[in-house]
Amino acid sequence: MRKFWCAFFVFWPIVAIIYSIVASMTPSLGWWFPGASVTELGQRIDNLFYLILYIVTAVFIGTQIALVYVLWRASHSKDERAWFSHGSHSLEVIWSVVPSVILLFLALYQMDVWALFRVQAYFPKEARDAPIAEVTARQFEWRIRYPAPGKKLQLKPQPDDLYDVNDLHAPINRAVMIQLRSGDVQHSFFLPHLRVKQDAIPGQIIPIWFKAEKQGIFELTCAELCGWGHYKMRAQLTSEREVEYEAYLKKLQADQNYDGHATPSAVAKKDE
Amino acid sequence: MIARVWQLLVVVLAGAVAGCAEDASKMRFAQNAAIANPVHRKARAVVEKTLEEHFGTPLDSVAWLKLPVNYGKAEGKVKSVDGRSVIVDFNAETSDLESLKSPELSRAGLLFTSGANQGESFLLASYDPSEKSFETLLPLKTAPAEGDQFVVAGQNLRHGRKLYARHCQHCHGINGDGDGTTAKYLNPRPRDYRLGIFKFTSTNKDTKASHDDLKRILSYGIPGTYMPSFVPMLKDNELAVIVEYIRWLAMRGELEVQLLKDLKNDYAADRARKEAKESKASTSEIENQIAKQLEEYVANPTEGLAAFIETVTGDMVSAWEGAETADTVIMPPVPRVPDTVASRERGKALFVKTDGGKCINCHGPTGRGNGFQTEDFQKNDAAGGFYEKRGLHDAWDQPIKPRDLTRGIYRGGRRPIDIYRRISQGIKGTPMPPVAATVKPEQIWDLVNYVLSVPFESVPRKAAKAHSVAGQPSEHGNAN
Ligand SMILES: [Cu+2]
Numbered sequence: 001m002r003k004f005w006c007a008f009f010v011f012w013p014i015v016a017i018i019y020s021i022v023a024s025m026t027p028s029l030g031w032w033f034p035g036a037s038v039t040e041l042g043q044r045i046d047n048l049f050y051l052i053l054y055i056v057t058a059v060f061i062g063t064q065i066a067l068v069y070v071l072w073r074a075s076h077s078k079d080e081r082a083w084f085s086h087g088s089h090s091l092e093v094i095w096s097v098v099p100s101v102i103l104l105f106l107a108l109y110q111m112d113v114w115a116l117f118r119v120q121a122y123f124p125k126e127a128r129d130a131p132i133a134e135v136t137a138r139q140f141e142w143r144i145r146y147p148a149p150g151k152k153l154q155l156k157p158q159p160d161d162l163y164d165v166n167d168l169h170a171p172i173n174r175a176v177m178i179q180l181r182s183g184d185v186q187h188s189f190f191l192p193h194l195r196v197k198q199d200a201i202p203g204q205i206i207p208i209w210f211k212a213e214k215q216g217i218f219e220l221t222c223a224e225l226c227g228w229g230h231y232k233m234r235a236q237l238t239s240e241r242e243v244e245y246e247a248y249l250k251k252l253q254a255d256q257n258y259d260g261h262a263t264p265s266a267v268a269k270k271d272e
Numbered sequence: 273m274i275a276r277v278w279q280l281l282v283v284v285l286a287g288a289v290a291g292c293a294e295d296a297s298k299m300r301f302a303q304n305a306a307i308a309n310p311v312h313r314k315a316r317a318v319v320e321k322t323l324e325e326h327f328g329t330p331l332d333s334v335a336w337l338k339l340p341v342n343y344g345k346a347e348g349k350v351k352s353v354d355g356r357s358v359i360v361d362f363n364a365e366t367s368d369l370e371s372l373k374s375p376e377l378s379r380a381g382l383l384f385t386s387g388a389n390q391g392e393s394f395l396l397a398s399y400d401p402s403e404k405s406f407e408t409l410l411p412l413k414t415a416p417a418e419g420d421q422f423v424v425a426g427q428n429l430r431h432g433r434k435l436y437a438r439h440c441q442h443c444h445g446i447n448g449d450g451d452g453t454t455a456k457y458l459n460p461r462p463r464d465y466r467l468g469i470f471k472f473t474s475t476n477k478d479t480k481a482s483h484d485d486l487k488r489i490l491s492y493g494i495p496g497t498y499m500p501s502f503v504p505m506l507k508d509n510e511l512a513v514i515v516e517y518i519r520w521l522a523m524r525g526e527l528e529v530q531l532l533k534d535l536k537n538d539y540a541a542d543r544a545r546k547e548a549k550e551s552k553a554s555t556s557e558i559e560n561q562i563a564k565q566l567e568e569y570v571a572n573p574t575e576g577l578a579a580f581i582e583t584v585t586g587d588m589v590s591a592w593e594g595a596e597t598a599d600t601v602i603m604p605p606v607p608r609v610p611d612t613v614a615s616r617e618r619g620k621a622l623f624v625k626t627d628g629g630k631c632i633n634c635h636g637p638t639g640r641g642n643g644f645q646t647e648d649f650q651k652n653d654a655a656g657g658f659y660e661k662r663g664l665h666d667a668w669d670q671p672i673k674p675r676d677l678t679r680g681i682y683r684g685g686r687r688p689i690d691i692y693r694r695i696s697q698g699i700k701g702t703p704m705p706p707v708a709a710t711v712k713p714e715q716i717w718d719l720v721n722y723v724l725s726v727p728f729e730s731v732p733r734k735a736a737k738a739h740s741v742a743g744q745p746s747e748h749g750n751a752n
Contacts, residue, residue, distance in 0.1 A: 259608035
């Protein structure tokens, strides 16, 4: 029975390590973490994540080896008595100081990424100066308000503002900021490919910025269970070239001013 | 390995749950209680049976080919006939054969497009994919000949029903009565389709909502209500089949209302009691008489139930088909009048004129939706007399508030053409009247320009304070 426990505790860490190696070496299996972020900041966030993962892996392997060593030794000798370390001052100092140093290192090491991600004063200036849209989460959709082309987004709605729903557009390779609000309960604005996640809180306007470096359509979902229709809050971010972005706003403007006579650039782009 | 175990476990659990829900296959549409209550129960049973025949049940729906619903179809021709079994060949190019393998085909509709049975539609009792043969629910009067062509329809209805059940039913209800499980928490209430009325349409005041109108609502949602946008979650073809299912539910509800209202004249719920009081006959005698009379009504081929259904569905079909034709869509005859201060002022003058557009009566002098009509007792045209509660009511007898135009929330869309259509043709099922008959198109544009400017009008300080009861400044968000 002692041998069994020894084998049991050696088996699982080995399975975990083999799984991790296979999964990380062959991403085609889809067992590992999602692919690289499409923003530089996202990659830095990933790097922090991986750093923690490496530390945790080293600690995991170390503790498992120690555990198995103890079990193995005890299973071989019935005469040897256990050594009770309780009250050992030097041991306590070691296991307090070593993790503290690691945690302190992580806390300091991540500060600039955190500031860039969350603290408005550290946002890129071009993003801070000209938010491109106001996104209002509500049960169960994302309502988006853009300023008219060439104008700045105002806190209060303006007569020439442009509106869309569930379809956020942003130019690539430009740091852009959006103002996040909630129309009812708490939601969470989540762009998994960009590693952006921010709660939308009723009564608050929360700035978020990102700089997509890849063209494409990325998922925008709600990451906070906000009611029975939570799953319906599936929108998209279209990251496109500057010209396409401008064309999109122009089209939105034409649609919004449609009076039945002006050529509707697309009477309803969603009816295509 | 672990995944496999989980799969097995899930299958076992699902089986256990399915075991409990055995009666789901017998699930029925509930009757429109508000309209059915004053009708005799025997007549109500007739209505229920008729509807089930033509529309089936929620889980076993019938594609009634008479209705202008795009059920999705597969075409084929007869190969041979063996007793009641008809052996067929589907034209693979035009059909969605994969879905025809489903046993659910048993309740699809079949229409002969050539041969002796041309123009006749039948319900299928069974379809055997291996033999490629089907039997109709009722025996065919004339046996079809080899080469007779037919259409089988129903895939869209089934697909639409599944999507409706997943995304719409919890608010709009199994019956499309706007009374799903979450409906009671919502204000405004979800739409009850059964009157066949939808508020925000591009069509004229006498016409139904078009397929595209409903699809637009699904795509953009209705700001200020709980109706969200379903794009990009749902794809275009998914929206289309949901719309068809909703139209089908609306037509079903409409036919039900018409049948019940008609039968109420002769078969009121209290008829037996009333007549027993007036005559010497006992209630049970009169009950028997009612049963007999109903039987005759159902059986009479020329003046009975069948003829009534024929007339009513005929009108319904042309009303719904009409919505799909271009000439019912409201297009302003003149382009938008330039949005100038002068135009807005003309619009405002019209807005507050009590013998003109009469907007002020409901929307109030500053467009806050506080006109005097909201404080008045209103006539109930359907039931006669007045509503008990003060204020305006809609066709569903729900209290309704005129839009507060200062908030800049436009449920039916914020494009100038949307507002033009609302003013010109009114909003169906609500007290918002069409003004096209008395107000010229240019004047309607003036009104549009004014209405769109209301949220940005500078309100005198005092007035603003008086209205701050609502608490919030005019920002978009969740209105009531
Ligand atoms: Cu949410």
